[in-house]
Amino acid sequence: MLTSPKNNLARALRKARAATGLSQEDFGSVSGRTYISQLERRERHATLTKVDELASVIGVHPAALLLLAYLPERPSKDAAERLLATAREDLKRLLSVPTAGKVKAQP
Numbered sequence: 001m002l003t004s005p006k007n008n009l010a011r012a013l014r015k016a017r018a019a020t021g022l023s024q025e026d027f028g029s030v031s032g033r034t035y036i037s038q039l040e041r042r043e044r045h046a047t048l049t050k051v052d053e054l055a056s057v058i059g060v061h062p063a064a065l066l067l068l069a070y071l072p073e074r075p076s077k078d079a080a081e082r083l084l085a086t087a088r089e090d091l092k093r094l095l096s097v098p099t100a101g102k103v104k105a106q107p
Contacts (some may be wrong), residue, residue, distance in 0.1 A: 002084070006070065007066075007069040007070050008069055008073070009039065009045075009051075009065075009066075009069040010039060010040045010041065010042045012065055012068035013036070013039055013040055013054065013065070014040050014079070015069060016058045016065060017058070022057065022058065023038055024036040024040075027036065027054065027057050029057065030053035030054065030057055031050070031054075032052075048079075051065060067080075067083055067084070070083060071083060
C-alpha cells in the first residue's frame with residue numbers, strides 16, 4: 001500500500017519562491033521553467049544535488065528548503081521550532097555515535 005509522502009517539496013519551493021520574489025524563470029541557471037513547474041506540481045522529484053542548486057538560487061541553505069518541506073501546510077507558531085529541535089537532537093545523536101560508518105569485525 002502506498003502512503004503519501006511526509007514532505008512537500010513542491011509547496012516548499014512555491015513558498016520559498018514567493019517569499020523571495022522569484023519566478024520560475026529565475027531558475028534558468030539551474031533548470032528550465034518546465035522542470036520547476038513539474039516540481040511544483042509534484043510531477044517530478046528533485047535529487048539532493050538539485051535541491052542544492054534550487055537553494056542556491058533562492059539564497060538559502062538546502063537544509064532550510066528541506067525543513068520547509070517538512071512543515072505542515074498551516075504550521076502553528078511553534079511548529080518550526082519543534083521541527084528544528086527534533087532535527088537538532090537527531091543530528092546530535094547521529095554525530096555522537098563513535099562507530100558511525102565503521103563496521104565491527106565479526107569474531
